[in-house]
Amino acid sequence: MAVIDLTRPGGLGADPAPAAPRRRRGRVVLARLGGGLAVLVPIVFLSTFITYSLGALSNSNPAATILGQDAATPAAVARLDRALGLDHPLVVQYWNWLTQAVHGNLGRSWFTQIPVAQSISQRLPVDLSIAVLAVILAVAIGGTAGVVAAVRRGGWFDRGVTMACSAVSTLPAFVVGIILVVLFAVTLHLLPANGYVGPTTSVPEWLKYIILPSLALSLQVSADIARQLRTSLVEVLGQNYIVGAKVRGLPYRRILVRHALRNAAGPALVILGIDFPQMLAGAVAAEAVFSLPGLGQLLLESAQTRDIPVVQGLLLVISTFVIVVNLVVNTTVAWLYRTDGLGS
Amino acid sequence: MTGRASSRSRRRSLLRTPSFWIAAAILAIVAFLAVFGSALAPQNPLAINAGALFQGPGAHHLLGTDYLGRDVLSRLMAGTRLSVLTALEAVVIGLVLGAIPGVATVFLGRWFDFAANRVADALMTLPYVFFAVAVTAALGNSLPHAMLPVGILLAPGFFRVTRAATLEHARAQYVEAAELLGASKLRVIRVHVLRKVLPNIAVTTASMTAAALLAVSFLTFLGIGVQPPAPTWGGILSSDLDYLSQAPWAPFIPGALIAITVGALNALADAFRDRSSAGTLMPVGQPDPSVESVDGDRQSQSVA
Numbered sequence: 001m002a003v004i005d006l007t008r009p010g011g012l013g014a015d016p017a018p019a020a021p022r023r024r025r026g027r028v029v030l031a032r033l034g035g036g037l038a039v040l041v042p043i044v045f046l047s048t049f050i051t052y053s054l055g056a057l058s059n060s061n062p063a064a065t066i067l068g069q070d071a072a073t074p075a076a077v078a079r080l081d082r083a084l085g086l087d088h089p090l091v092v093q094y095w096n097w098l099t100q101a102v103h104g105n106l107g108r109s110w111f112t113q114i115p116v117a118q119s120i121s122q123r124l125p126v127d128l129s130i131a132v133l134a135v136i137l138a139v140a141i142g143g144t145a146g147v148v149a150a151v152r153r154g155g156w157f158d159r160g161v162t163m164a165c166s167a168v169s170t171l172p173a174f175v176v177g178i179i180l181v182v183l184f185a186v187t188l189h190l191l192p193a194n195g196y197v198g199p200t201t202s203v204p205e206w207l208k209y210i211i212l213p214s215l216a217l218s219l220q221v222s223a224d225i226a227r228q229l230r231t232s233l234v235e236v237l238g239q240n241y242i243v244g245a246k247v248r249g250l251p252y253r254r255i256l257v258r259h260a261l262r263n264a265a266g267p268a269l270v271i272l273g274i275d276f277p278q279m280l281a282g283a284v285a286a287e288a289v290f291s292l293p294g295l296g297q298l299l300l301e302s303a304q305t306r307d308i309p310v311v312q313g314l315l316l317v318i319s320t321f322v323i324v325v326n327l328v329v330n331t332t333v334a335w336l337y338r339t340d341g342l343g344s
Numbered sequence: 345m346t347g348r349a350s351s352r353s354r355r356r357s358l359l360r361t362p363s364f365w366i367a368a369a370i371l372a373i374v375a376f377l378a379v380f381g382s383a384l385a386p387q388n389p390l391a392i393n394a395g396a397l398f399q400g401p402g403a404h405h406l407l408g409t410d411y412l413g414r415d416v417l418s419r420l421m422a423g424t425r426l427s428v429l430t431a432l433e434a435v436v437i438g439l440v441l442g443a444i445p446g447v448a449t450v451f452l453g454r455w456f457d458f459a460a461n462r463v464a465d466a467l468m469t470l471p472y473v474f475f476a477v478a479v480t481a482a483l484g485n486s487l488p489h490a491m492l493p494v495g496i497l498l499a500p501g502f503f504r505v506t507r508a509a510t511l512e513h514a515r516a517q518y519v520e521a522a523e524l525l526g527a528s529k530l531r532v533i534r535v536h537v538l539r540k541v542l543p544n545i546a547v548t549t550a551s552m553t554a555a556a557l558l559a560v561s562f563l564t565f566l567g568i569g570v571q572p573p574a575p576t577w578g579g580i581l582s583s584d585l586d587y588l589s590q591a592p593w594a595p596f597i598p599g600a601l602i603a604i605t606v607g608a609l610n611a612l613a614d615a616f617r618d619r620s621s622a623g624t625l626m627p628v629g630q631p632d633p634s635v636e637s638v639d640g641d642r643q644s645q646s647v648a
Contacts, residue, residue, distance in 0.1 A: 039462070039465070042462045042466075043462055043465045043466045043469065046462060046463060046465075046466035047466040047467070047469045047470060050466065050467075050470070051470075051478075054478055054479065054481075054482045055482065057479075057482045057483065166607075169610065170603045170604075170606045170607035170610060171599075171603050172558045172561065172562060172602065172603075172606075174562060174565055174581075175581070175595075175599040175602065175603065178581070178584075178585055178588075178595045178599065179595075179596075179599070181585075181588060182588060182592045182595070182596075185588075186588050186589060186592045187592065193588070278471065280471050280474075281471040281472060281473040281474065284473050284474070284566070285473075285562060285565075288565065288566055288582075289585065296473070299474060299477050299478070300477060300566060300567075300568075302481065303477045303478065303480055303481035303485075303568075304481075304485075306481050306482075307481075308481065308482065311477075311478045311481045311482075312478075314474065314478070315470065315474055315475065315478050318470075318471060318474050319469040319470050319471075322469045322470075322471065323469050326469075
């Protein structure tokens with residue numbers, strides 16, 4: 001497997017400028033954040049426009065749908081089109097939708113008249129709990145496996161991790177989820193196969209219901225993190241400054257954590273950022289396997305009834321989420337590399 | 345070249361890699377099933393048999409029966425064509441929309457490059473499941489409709505890989521020499537660049553096909569794009585999930601089929617990569633910040 005090689009200074013596109021005083025390093029991070037934001041603006045407009053134009057692509061006639069077959073006289077349809085703002089050109093409609101969305105108003109469902117923002121905020125905690133727990137599990141499992149494999153390079157654990165990673169990368173999250181259900185719910189009767197309890201009701205119950213979906217979701221990311229961390233850690237551990245630290249007699253654990261891991265963690269973090277949108281997609285898989293009342297179920301229901309405002313709102317929330325996570329990851333990586341990026 | 349190096353390159357040759365042959369054999373079987381699967385199916389994949397529900401693999405039903413007593417082997421064979429064809433549909437869309445601008449952008453100037461990159465970035469913020477389901481809401485619930493957005497979302501992967509590979513070769517001295525000799529841009533691309541970029545495109549195509557196949561399986565698992573009696577790999581998996589207490593082994597059969605096919609495609613991508621050293625877009629020792637090394641097979645690993 002080829003891996004993204006970001007362990008070298010400059011590998012992230014950071015300027016390999018001569019060593020700078022500490023104050024300027026902070027500014028570099030800020031500049032990166034600013035530069036990232038500047039690139040983000042067109043991306044946000046583009047992805048939201050794609051999302052909004054989906055509605056226009058559809059041949060559905062919202063006014064007629066809302067009114068029902070009997071009441072949908074041309075005059076009534078025209079009146080409702082005006083009320084919904086559908087008589088404007090697409091770009092104007094898009095702008096109105098976006099400005100409303102910024103204020104937290106995503107419109108109402110065509111069928112239930114429930115505000116879209118409300119249905120989304122009801123469902124979001126489910127996916128958020130799964131995704132957050134999955135990230136924690138992935139960092140714990142993948143991080144441990146990657147570090148141990150790199151330190152014991154060539155040993156049986158290293159070979160085992162490599163094999164497990166290849167095996168996991170062919171198994172989609174929904175298949176992993178089914179295997180976990182068969183194993184832990186149907187065969188061992190340890191955990192529930194489906195359902196959900198909110199953390200406000202009972203935290204242990206909540207954990208019981210989300211641990212299997214989160215585990216199913218995290219395995220792929222764990223494998224990616226383990227693979228990437230192993231590669232970059234092996235490379236970093238062979239560098240002169242690690243040898244130097246060893247010669248100076250620093251304890252190995254300290255060298256590993258403060259010298260090697262800090263420099264090797266960047267690529268794994270980037271992987272986490274790249275994987276995150278796919279994790280949200282995987283959360284839909286986990287929802288489907290474990291029958292959780294999350295965003296994916298809402299999406300499937302509204303796609304079936306062709307409830308376009310709900311679909312648009314969901315896509316907007318998800319893509320905004322992805323953009324924000326990417327920005328956070330990029331900034332964190334810039335911060336991690338604040339000394340190395342400027343030459344050491 | 346020393347004797348040792350040439351024997352090494354021979355050993356790494358594509359035709360001598362066992363994993364290449366295993367992968368190719370598996371994919372040949374899948375391709376064969378895609379063409380002849382429904383004709384060769386031992387039984388009618390839709391025939392309900394109330395007397396033989398949830399049977400395990402046996403002589404009469406090689407892979408057992410499902411909750412309606414239908415033959416699982418026949419259903420899998422008959423379902424292969426739709427899964428494979430729609431996966432290929434997405435890959436072709438991604439290839440055309442991604443690889444062509446990926447090569448062209450290097451020669452079309454900075455503004456086009458900036459715009460194309462922002463479009464790719466924007467597309468990458470849309471998770472494919474959400475986008476695909478949303479498009480079926482807009483265009484109507486059919487699998488070809490659902491795979492259109494998947495193809496569009498595969499395009500940024502193709503775009504980045506081809507752009508990075510083209511950038512690498514477009515600055516080579518022989519390209520400069522050809523330009524100085526007065527060769528047109530099209531000729532430079534066709535004669536000098538395209539051939540060098542093809543291995544990268546091949547690797548990406550293999551891993552993107554794996555990603556597309558996972559996408560098809562997952563979408564059909566969710567019930568997108570197919571009417572219930574028609575068999576699909578994901579659909580079989582999803583109905584097995586409802587009857588786990590009666591037949592806990594059942595989902596492993598379609599699950600293994602999906603995993604083996606996807607694994608074969610990934611192995612093929614790896615074999616191409618090892619052979620051509622395509623995919624190492626950022627050679628060790630000369631990091632190039634302007635070349636975004638986004639590995640095509642990252643997508644296939646992290647899909648679903």
